[in-house]
Amino acid sequence: MRVAIVAESFLPNINGVTNSVLRVLEYLREEGHDAIVVAPGARDYQEEVPDYLGFEIVRVPTVMIPLVDSLPIGVPTTSVLRSLNTFRPDVVHLASPFVLGGAGAFAAMQARVPAVAIYQTDVAGFATQYQLSLLSSMAWEWTRNIHNRCELTLAPSSEAIRELESHGIRDVHHWGRGVDTTLFNPGKRSELLRRQWDPSGRKKIVGFIGRLAAEKGVHRLASLVGDPSIQLVIVGDGPERKALQRVLPSAVFTGALSGEELARAYASLDLFVHTGEFETFCQAIQEAQASGVPTIGPRAGGPVDLITEGVNGLLLDVSSFTTDLPSAVDTLLDGSRHPQLREQARAAVENKTWHALGDQLMGYYEQAVTGYRRSHVNLFGREMVLPRWVRKPRRSRSA
Template sequence: MRVAIVTESFLPQVNGVSNTVRHVVDELVDARHEVLVVAPGQGPAHYEGTPVVRVRSVGMPGYRSFPIGLPDAAVGHSLDRFGPDLVHLASPIALGVVGLRAARRLRIPTVAVYQTDIAGFARQYGLRADLVVDRWVGRLHRRVDRTLVPSSASMDQLAALGVRDLHLWRRGIALDLFDPSRRSRELHQEWTDGSRLAVGYVGRLAHEKQVHRLAVLAGLPGVQLVVVGDGPAREELRRQLPGAVFTGMLRGAELAAAYASLDVFVHTGDSETFCQTVQEAQASGVPVVAPAAGGPLDLVEPGRTGLLFDPADLGSLRDCVAKLLVAPGLRHDLADRARTAVAGRTWQRVVSELVDVHYRAVLDGAAAAA
């Protein structure tokens, strides 16, 4: 099968969309499918042997390092040359529309993966365009052959916009990487001096992630805050969280060791369509505290595989973490049950579902309509 992936973000950007596309490409290539990636902004022209077509972009207001794809004839030309059987639109909003138009012109079936709450994202940057963005997103997804959503909350959100052909498709985990065996006593000692518990966040340091909410935990006795990641809000967060350890961007084994060396993982933002870092922390054997909103509602069973806090009441975040600090048995039980729950969620399994169920459905539908 020949698959063209038109994505709103790809390497060297590090975020949920880029990481998901990377894993999808890896698994498709391993299964001997041919893949083309079309992405905005500057970057390498190949990824592990897969060609990457780079198109014109502009920096997003308030986040200039994040490129937004612009209308570019290179999209249509690259699809013409590649001759895909299917076009996969990864988190489409701007460049995805261009990819959709090109696919419709070529009469190629499309699968769109909804991954970013654009309206929520815009609100965090002071852009009051909720209704306009929602109309745009709804119209786009109503025009594709099939939309995949990562969570029940996302399904409800798009259904309210009139999108009908919705199917749940979750994310995989690199289970060979994220594992409790990665815990480093030396790293934990470096963070805490051996006298405190490491309570941490992993992810992009951007306003929509609301990492500043960790400030409510700073006064808890015996807590050392750890912030893993980088992004445009880093310096502001350093001022807001003066006692926190900031590790910067980590990848691979270093990232896995950071996850596993935490005593409690906290996700702070409430606009997540899925929240990959929650299940990576669960795979790493770390108890999770996350907002009772969006994707985490599907990933955390309260009191069994983690704790959920009310994002409208940051006192509840403090209470959840305080409860775990004094209950090592509860921390162990939550982490153990969560790790069991995510066992088997490999990227190979997830991408096999993508191909065998979702790609196949739209290809069969196109063949029947021909």
């Protein structure tokens, strides 16, 4: 199959959207499919990646939204449609579509190719966090416009599916995320690294790993500052780092890590806390669990599907997250239950491989192609789109 991926974010920028696209490309290469990526260009101080696994990357210009350093935007150009017409894909994969992905949806229609939209970023929630009220009010209308032009929308969690359907988005199906259980596993735990973080060797290590941006809510860890039994570790970088260093003066800030360094950091924690409520999935929770680390997250969005309370972690209400956090940490770090929680965290994700998710995605691609052919007929040399009531009804999948 020939797959054109239009991505709102890609290398050298590292985030959840980029990581998912990379895993999809790796699956497509392994299974012998062909692909092309249309993505924003690098920022001024970054070096662009010319290809990935031999797949061509077509770049469009990048601009930054004021105040939102974590959200670079690809500027749609005629190269989007031109790339599709040249590559002639069987399906267009829209990775977290909003601006560039919106152009990708329209280009797919013009090129007469079915599109599959991957919902991954809560743009409306981010806009609210950044106090961009105009963008927030328009976000759902624009999101609905994009997704309902696609054959299918794939959402990573039950909460995301309900949210999309409540805003009038049709044909929503479940597609989660895999996790590399070889890279992220308890065997990467490093006593040397733990001693670097806590020279006394007596504290429990509680950490956050992710982008340091306002929507992540890392400031909520402030309720743990001053506890002499806890060493906070913050792994990541972003526009909020300096402010967080003031709010969390006793925390260790490692900067951004990747590969084996990241895996050792995860496995060397005693507890992982995710503080943001705008996650449509939250891959960091899965990576922590694969590393044998119990997790705390907000009772909102993707974490609701990933954390089973009392089994591999705890969920906290967003409204009382900060005040409830110290007691939740004490509960999960209790010596009588912590070893079992570590084992159960790992067990929760052992079967969530990226290859299995790739197989499922390929099934959705095939479904989109079949549905497109069923709904688009050629009559006297002109393509006609059948109304939705003529087509076979589809129901949202929960697995």
